[in-house]
Amino acid sequence: MYDLSSIFLIQSDANDSIWEMYHANTKLSPCHMPPAMKRDDPAVELNDALRKIHIEEIEAAVGTGGKRYATTEKISLPATWPNGFDQPLKTVLEMRSSQREFSPDVLSHDQLSAICRIACGLKLKSADQEDIVMSSRFIPSAGALYPLELYLLSFSPLSGGGASGAPTAEVWHYEPQTHCLERILRCDPGRIRGCFQTWPELPPPIVALITGVPKRQSWKYGPRAYRYTVMESGHAVQNIVLGAAAMDIHACPVVGFYDDALHDLLDIDGVNEVALYTVFVGQRVQCHSNIKNEENESNE
Ligand SMILES: Cc1cc2nc3c(=O)[nH]c(=O)nc-3n(C[C@H](O)[C@H](O)[C@H](O)COP(=O)(O)O)c2cc1C
Numbered sequence: 001m002y003d004l005s006s007i008f009l010i011q012s013d014a015n016d017s018i019w020e021m022y023h024a025n026t027k028l029s030p031c032h033m034p035p036a037m038k039r040d041d042p043a044v045e046l047n048d049a050l051r052k053i054h055i056e057e058i059e060a061a062v063g064t065g066g067k068r069y070a071t072t073e074k075i076s077l078p079a080t081w082p083n084g085f086d087q088p089l090k091t092v093l094e095m096r097s098s099q100r101e102f103s104p105d106v107l108s109h110d111q112l113s114a115i116c117r118i119a120c121g122l123k124l125k126s127a128d129q130e131d132i133v134m135s136s137r138f139i140p141s142a143g144a145l146y147p148l149e150l151y152l153l154s155f156s157p158l159s160g161g162g163a164s165g166a167p168t169a170e171v172w173h174y175e176p177q178t179h180c181l182e183r184i185l186r187c188d189p190g191r192i193r194g195c196f197q198t199w200p201e202l203p204p205p206i207v208a209l210i211t212g213v214p215k216r217q218s219w220k221y222g223p224r225a226y227r228y229t230v231m232e233s234g235h236a237v238q239n240i241v242l243g244a245a246a247m248d249i250h251a252c253p254v255v256g257f258y259d260d261a262l263h264d265l266l267d268i269d270g271v272n273e274v275a276l277y278t279v280f281v282g283q284r285v286q287c288h289s290n291i292k293n294e295e296n297e298s299n300e
Helices: 004-008 013-025 042-062 089-095 109-120 189-193 215-247 259-266 288-299
Strands: 074-076 122-124 132-137 148-154 169-175 180-187 206-212 250-254 274-282
Touching: 013 215, 089 215, 109 148, 109 169, 109 206, 109 215, 148 215, 169 189, 180 189, 180 259, 206 215, 206 259, 215 250, 215 274, 259 274
Parallel strands: none
Antiparallel strands: 074 180, 122 132, 148 169, 148 206, 169 180, 206 274, 250 274
8 A cells, every 4th residue: 555645745744744733732722702791890801901912002103004115116906807707607617727838928907906805805895996895895804803915926017018128927926906006026027937836838827926924814813824824715715716607717726835935925023924825817818729820710
């Protein structure tokens, strides 16, 4: 009998104990339940008041509202939904599949807007930005603490060309409160490609990168919070891949990335903010049979 783990796992068996230890040490049990509240107990009231002050301080310190970059270049994303979002959920679920070939065509701002909004954005009551419902998003979040940040790595300038000879790839951060993209970096495309273990032959024009800031939840949930942060990145990616299916564009979740290369790219420390998940996104590649048919039609 073969031990499958020794064939397939890159990491040694010794490293198995890391997840076992983590999981075993972050279990919730009845002894962790909060004590039943007694009405009219001054000690409970005092505790509540102190806790509230503490929570507000912590929320301000860990930045539950999300990061903001002091950058001059911003793109205000449209508030409208692109075509395809009115389809029945069943149709979209059935259309979703991981696609690893992309057309080099850029995505429209409508499409980028939808991706950002359903992954990390706020629900809008209307197209008017003043009406943003502050705490309501398209993904659930443990304690409504929103530990995720979203970046778009783009292989062509998203807001028109830069100076001639300037590097063509760009890194943008999504700012949910204003539904804007903030450019944080221009770089050589090879720097982004170099962050991935494998790279498709027909590569995506956009990589959506989700990072987590576990401290936004660990102050409340202790070490178990890391589970929640990772789970939430799954919610965000599922929304992106379903959104892509609805828009009839290609997407593939990818975890074969070099963590510290992505941390260096974003200039984050890889501890307080960590790369969790990426999704390759782009227009459908025109399949050969379609090209053939079009050629035949034009010859007729
Ligand atoms: C957590 C996770 C990580 C993944 N990482 C990669 C990856 O690094 N490269 C890749 O080509 N596909 C990756 N995929 C896509 C899977 O290969 C794909 O979901 C699976 O083959 C099932 O196919 P389907 O998504 O078309 O249903 C990943 C999927 C998940 C859920």
